Amino acid sequence: MRVLVLGATGKTGRQVVRALNSVDGVDVRAVSRSGGPIEDGTLVRFDWDDRTSWAPVVDGVDAVYLVDSQQSDAAQSMSDFARTAKCAGVSHAVLLSSRDAVVSHRPGDAAVVSAVQSSGMTWTVLRPTWFMQVFSEWDLFRDSIVEGRLVGTSGDGREPFIDTRDIGDVAAASLLDPERHAGKDYQLSGPDLLTFADAAGSIAQAAGTEVDYEQMTDQDFVAYLVERRGVGGPLAADLTQVFGWIREGRNAHVSDGVREVLGRAPRRFTDFIQEAAAQGVWAG
Numbered sequence: 001m002r003v004l005v006l007g008a009t010g011k012t013g014r015q016v017v018r019a020l021n022s023v024d025g026v027d028v029r030a031v032s033r034s035g036g037p038i039e040d041g042t043l044v045r046f047d048w049d050d051r052t053s054w055a056p057v058v059d060g061v062d063a064v065y066l067v068d069s070q071q072s073d074a075a076q077s078m079s080d081f082a083r084t085a086k087c088a089g090v091s092h093a094v095l096l097s098s099r100d101a102v103v104s105h106r107p108g109d110a111a112v113v114s115a116v117q118s119s120g121m122t123w124t125v126l127r128p129t130w131f132m133q134v135f136s137e138w139d140l141f142r143d144s145i146v147e148g149r150l151v152g153t154s155g156d157g158r159e160p161f162i163d164t165r166d167i168g169d170v171a172a173a174s175l176l177d178p179e180r181h182a183g184k185d186y187q188l189s190g191p192d193l194l195t196f197a198d199a200a201g202s203i204a205q206a207a208g209t210e211v212d213y214e215q216m217t218d219q220d221f222v223a224y225l226v227e228r229r230g231v232g233g234p235l236a237a238d239l240t241q242v243f244g245w246i247r248e249g250r251n252a253h254v255s256d257g258v259r260e261v262l263g264r265a266p267r268r269f270t271d272f273i274q275e276a277a278a279q280g281v282w283a284g
C-alpha cells in the first residue's frame with residue numbers, strides 16, 4: 001500500500017510518517033514545499049502554489065493524509081487537489097481539521113471538510129484540540145517560554161492539549177484501514193484539561209526554570225503579537241479569537257477519539273513535558 005503524506009515536515013505530518021513507517025509493507029511518500037532528506041526518508045516536493053507539482057505526488061497512491069494550505073483559498077485548492085487525487089486513483093483521504101472548527105462554525109473550515117467529503121474518495125476527518133507541541137515546536141510559544149513569559153488571553157479557560165504523536169497514530173490507523181474508518185469524524189483530545197497558566201507551571205517545573213503566564217486583554221495581545229513577535233495581523237487576530245474560545249470555556253471538555261481508534265488512552269501532558277524538557281527544548 002502506498003500512502004501520500006502532505007505537510008510531512010509539519011507537527012502532525014512528521015508523526016504520520018513515523019507511524020506509517022513502523023508498519024510493514026507500507027510505502028510512504030512524504031511531501032512538502034521544501035523537498036530533501038528527512039529523518040525517516042526523503043521528501044518529495046509538493047507546493048500548493050505550484051499546480052505542476054500535484055499530479056506527480058498522487059501517482060500510484062492508495063490513500064492520502066491531507067493538511068490544507070492554511071491560505072485564504074484553502075477550500076478551493078483542497079477541492080481541486082482532491083479531484084486530482086481521485087482522478088489518479090487515490091481511494092481514501094484522511095483530513096486534518098480541528099476541534100475548534102466545531103465550536104467556532106467558521107465557514108472556511110467547513111468548506112475544506114466539505115471539499116474532501118464531496119471528492120468521490122472515501123474520507124476520515126480528524127478534529128484535534130490544541131497540540132501539546134505548540135509549546136515545544138512553535139517558535140512563538142517556545143521562544144516566549146525560554147524568555148520566561150508565556151502570554152495569552154485565555155485566563156481560567158481550560159484546553160485538553162493533545163500530543164501530535166497520538167494524531168499521527170490515529171491518522172496512520174485511519175489511512176491503513178479505510179473500511180473501518182471511512183465516513184468517521186473523530187474528535188481527538190488529550191486527557192488533561194489545563195489552563196495556559198497550568199501549562200506554564202508544568203513546563204517551569206520540568207525544565208527547572210521560571211515561566212510565568214501573563215494574561216492580556218485582546219487588544220494588548222494583538223499588539224504584543226504584531227509588535228513584539230512579528231506575527232502578521234490576520235494571524236494575530238485569528239489567534240486572539242481562538243484564545244477567546246478557550247477563555248469562554250468552549251473547549252473545556254475531553255473527547256474520546258484516540259481511545260475509539262487506538263483502543264488506548266491518549267498521552268498525558270506531564271509525560272510530554274518531561275520528555276521535551278529532557279531533550280532540552282526550553283534550554284534557551
Ligand SMILES: NC(=O)c1ccc[n+]([C@@H]2O[C@H](COP(=O)([O-])OP(=O)(O)OC[C@H]3O[C@@H](n4cnc5c(N)ncnc54)[C@H](OP(=O)(O)O)[C@@H]3O)[C@@H](O)[C@H]2O)c1
Pocket residue numbers: 006007008009010011012013032033034035046047048049067068069070096097098099128129130131134
Ligand atoms: N496548532 C494547533 O494546535 C492545531 C490544533 C488543531 C488543528 N490544527 C491544524 O493543523 C494544521 C497545521 O498542521 P501542522 O501543525 O501539522 O502543520 P505545520 O506544523 O504548521 O506545518 C505545515 C506543513 O505544511 C507544509 N507547507 C506549508 N506551506 C506549504 C505549501 N505552500 N505547499 C505545500 N506544503 C506546505 C510545510 O512544509 P515546509 O517544510 O515545506 O514548509 C509543513 O510540512 C492547520 O490546518 C491547523 O488548523 C492545528
